[in-house]
Amino acid sequence: NAGVMQNPRHLVRRRGQEARLRCSPMKGHSHVYWYRQLPEEGLKFMVYLQKENIIDESGMPKERFSAEFPKEGPSILRIQQVVRGDSAAYFCASSPSPGASVDFGSGTRLTVV
Amino acid sequence: SQQGEEDPQALSIQEGENATMNCSYKTSINNLQWYRQNSGRGLVHLILIRSNEREKHSGRLRVTLDTSKKSSSLLITASRAADTASYFCATDHPGATNKLIFGTGTLLAVQP
Numbered sequence: 001n002a003g004v005m006q007n008p009r010h011l012v013r014r015r016g017q018e019a020r021l022r023c024s025p026m027k028g029h030s031h032v033y034w035y036r037q038l039p040e041e042g043l044k045f046m047v048y049l050q051k052e053n054i055i056d057e058s059g060m061p062k063e064r065f066s067a068e069f070p071k072e073g074p075s076i077l078r079i080q081q082v083v084r085g086d087s088a089a090y091f092c093a094s095s096p097s098p099g100a101s102v103d104f105g106s107g108t109r110l111t112v113v
Numbered sequence: 114s115q116q117g118e119e120d121p122q123a124l125s126i127q128e129g130e131n132a133t134m135n136c137s138y139k140t141s142i143n144n145l146q147w148y149r150q151n152s153g154r155g156l157v158h159l160i161l162i163r164s165n166e167r168e169k170h171s172g173r174l175r176v177t178l179d180t181s182k183k184s185s186s187l188l189i190t191a192s193r194a195a196d197t198a199s200y201f202c203a204t205d206h207p208g209a210t211n212k213l214i215f216g217t218g219t220l221l222a223v224q225p
């Protein structure tokens with residue numbers, strides 16, 4: 001079991017470009033969560049998805065950010081027209097069911113220059 | 114402020130000593146989890162304690178939960194240099210669709 005896989009590990013984008021972050025959950029996990037961690041801070045919840053459905057996106061900025069978890073393939077967190085303030089580590093986590101402990105990926109570190 | 118607040122923010126101890134970190138939260142919870150994060154890395158799940166549990170052990174880790182005080186503590190006994198990391202508590206809450214609320218973390222440095 002390979003665990004939660006995120007790629008890329010590091011991503012550099014210029015202001016105004018798009019960033020796409022991918023997350024493959026652990027085998028058998030159908031619940032995916034995205035979190036953002038700013039430097040020297042704890043993780044902040046962004047969005048919770050199940051296959052093909054967004055369950056809770058209360059932590060997602062209203063503009064430029066979107067997430068999906070298609071029937072086939074990884075979950076994608078998409079940030080359009082990135083700004084310097086988007087620079088952070090983005091972590092994906094998955095669980096087999098609500099209430100179970102979640103497993104985290106190693107994160108994607110986005111740097112906007 | 115955040116739902117979870119860790120105390121202290123930073124802790125420096127010698128190898129072999131015990132380290133205690135505390136976490137407080139504001140609203141009722143389903144369970145509370147502790148995670149470790151090495152610098153620049155992902156989170157490693159350490160232990161989950163449910164709201165109806167008071168204490169849980171895992172190896173050198175001991176977690177307590179006091180729901181009346183809305184607080185939890187993580188004790189690492191006989192610390193090692195490899196325990197150097199940031200430690201976060203995370204809570205999930207009834208009706209909150211399984212999202213975790215993380216504290217700001219305690220940075221533990223274990224000196225060899």
